[in-house]
Amino acid sequence: MTALEMEKIIERSGDVERCHQLLAETKEIIAQEGVSMNETQWLSLASHLSAMLYRSIHNEPIQPLDSAMFSEVSPQSIELAATVCKLLPNLHADEKYLLSIHFEAAKLNN
Known part of the structure; x- marks a missing residue:
């Protein structure tokens, strides 16, 4: 990932x-x-966070999700995602489920 790629995501x-x-x-x-x-x-997480910030600024909700689809995601990853989601206003409550996938995948590194 280049600095230019990251700056485009951030912009x-x-x-x-x-x-x-x-x-x-x-x-x-x-x-x-x-x-x-x-x-x-x-890079994938940064892209998601950038999109979350955009949705927060413009008060654009995501489509509601069936939380059962995330039953295999650990409670730790969902809680971590919820903590990050609390950093921004105007996010749909289900945003944490989408974000949790990034943390769950990262846990496989350890």
Whole structure:
């Protein structure tokens, strides 16, 4: 991942400064939980966080999800995602399920 690729992802958020802050806060939160991500996983997470920030700014909800689809995702990953989601206002409650997939995948690295 190049710095240019990351900046393009961040620009799509609609608020470059806030997106940088969100990425830094998320990196700190996951580090505290002992979750490590490879470069590809971090790029995917950054893209999702940028999109979440865009949805938060523009008050655009995601489509409701069936939480049963995420029954194999660990409670730790869902709670971690919920913690990150709380950093932004105006997000649909189901956003945590989509975000949790990134953390669950990263746990496979360990």
